[in-house]
Amino acid sequence: MYGLIGKFTAKAGTRDDLAKILLEGIGGMPGCLSYVVAVDPADDNILWITEVWENKESHEASLGLPAVQDAIKRGRPLIDGMEMIATTNPVGGYGLMAS
Amino acid sequence: MYGLIGKFTAKAGTRDDLAKILLEGIGGMPGCLSYVVAVDPADDNILWITEVWENKESHEASLGLPAVQDAIKRGRPLIDGMEMIATTNPVGGYGLMAS
Numbered sequence: 001m002y003g004l005i006g007k008f009t010a011k012a013g014t015r016d017d018l019a020k021i022l023l024e025g026i027g028g029m030p031g032c033l034s035y036v037v038a039v040d041p042a043d044d045n046i047l048w049i050t051e052v053w054e055n056k057e058s059h060e061a062s063l064g065l066p067a068v069q070d071a072i073k074r075g076r077p078l079i080d081g082m083e084m085i086a087t088t089n090p091v092g093g094y095g096l097m098a099s
Numbered sequence: 100m101y102g103l104i105g106k107f108t109a110k111a112g113t114r115d116d117l118a119k120i121l122l123e124g125i126g127g128m129p130g131c132l133s134y135v136v137a138v139d140p141a142d143d144n145i146l147w148i149t150e151v152w153e154n155k156e157s158h159e160a161s162l163g164l165p166a167v168q169d170a171i172k173r174g175r176p177l178i179d180g181m182e183m184i185a186t187t188n189p190v191g192g193y194g195l196m197a198s
Contacts, residue, residue: 003137023191034194038102038187048187050149088137088147092122095133095194
């Protein structure tokens with residue numbers, strides 16, 4: 001499996017809109033096993049995104065899906081910064097969906 | 100919802116054992132919506148744990164469960180360090196199980 005832990009900084013006042021856009025984009029992504037969008041209770045501009053994919057290729061392929069392309073297009077103007085905290089190899093857990 | 104993103108450092112050579120112990124402890128935890136254990140491909144000693152709970156209270160209550168107590172007891176000797184990268188408030192996503 002392939003995992004991502006990312007920290008997004010939204011432009012002031014836009015975090016909720018950005019979270020909504022990200023959540024709208026994640027339906028029906030082949031190979032996606034988990035995708036969680038969270039707000040940071042200590043910083044009004046921070047979003048945490050944690051993802052699990054079957055493999056790196058399925059994540060990369062998702063970036064070309066129309067719904068994801070649309071989310072990127074709408075979300076990008078709201079993003080001030082993106083920091084990849086870690087790429088990982090999940091080995092198991094609870095809440096990993098069948099692809 | 101309540102989320103945790105943690106980075107564990109295992110003692111050299113024990114990471115796989117620690118991951119196994121953590122995964123054995125997570126069955127049937129009330130209020131747990133997601134719990135993923137991942138290895139860091141860039142560092143042989145690092146584990147990433149990402150969790151989503153109904154609320155902070157359900158996470159705290161889990162620490163008293165016999166299976167979790169047992170995992171803590173067996174896992175603690177293998178742990179060199181734990182860093183809480185973030186506590187979060189997940190707002191939605193894919194792979195969040197019914198509690």
